[in-house]
Amino acid sequence: MHLVYLVHVPSLIKRWCQDVDRSVVNSIDASLNQLRLPHNLNIPFLESVSNAGQWKAKNSRLFVLNVGVPIVTLHLPRLLASHFLLYSMVVKIFHAPESIEEINLTEQVMNYYCKTAPLIHNSSIEIFSLHAHIHLAQQVRRHGGLAHTSASAFESCIRFIQKKAHGSKHLGAQISYWIDLQTMIQTQQVKAPTIAAINVIKYILLLRKFSRSKGMF
Incomplete structure (x- = not known):
């Protein structure tokens, strides 16, 4: 996750900003600020x-997986935009592949992306972080989609875990203690059973009426 969202994507966007006018950068910023997303994706x-x-990893993740493609298609030169489209497609498939065939095909696309990156930008992009992308397919085959790796799966739980620790000492013990305590306490709301009250007076009157009709009184 960090290779994609905290290393390569910020570096790639920095190169875009160096290759386009300031007005294009302002237009992209305006598009990002105008986004209206569901609450589970509402990342400013x-x-x-x-x-x-x-940017935090969640910003880069949202950009690559969800909103980046239409924005770069609208604002960036065609060559830069089309190259990013390849990268976005690869990351999306690696995020949650459905078959080994998808992984194999995506591996070829990723190799093409890495091979053509120096032609789109320049040779300075040929660093280890770009080369490491070639091995993503192998990691996905071995460990599953990127969505299921520890970094991606627990990124959204950091705030939850952080609330379990206070101060700067024995953080691990604090976290485990409060989580254990939370699992032992039943948090599900218990609803009291509805009491079926009987109207005694009405019941007696009905009983007398029934008895008279039968000649009992």
């Missing part, structure tokens, strides 16, 4: 794309 972009190095 507080930093400009020119400061993508300050």
Whole structure:
């Protein structure tokens, strides 16, 4: 996850900003600020794309998996946009592949992306972080989709875990203690059973009426 969202994507966006006018950067920022997303994806972009190095992993993840393709298609030159489309497609499939055939095909696309990256940008992009992408397919085959790796799966749980620890000492013990305590306490709301009250007076009157009709009184 960190290879994609915290290393390569910020570096790639930085290169875009160096290759386009400031007006294009402002247009991309405006598009990101105008996003209206469901609550489970409502992640604000507080930093400009020119400061993508300050983005959190969740911002880069949202950009690559969800909103980046239409934005770059609208604002970036065709060559830069089409190259990013390849990368976005690869990451999406690696995120949750459905078959080994998908992984094999995506591996070929990723190899093509890495091979053509120096032609799209320049040779300075040929660093280890780009080369490491070639091995993503092998990691997905061995450990499953990127969505199921520990980094991606627990990224959203950091805030939950952080609330379990206070101060700076024995953090692990604090977290395990409060989580154990929470699992032992039943948090499900218990509803009291509805009491079926009987109207005694009405019951007696009905009983007398029934008895008279039968000649009992």
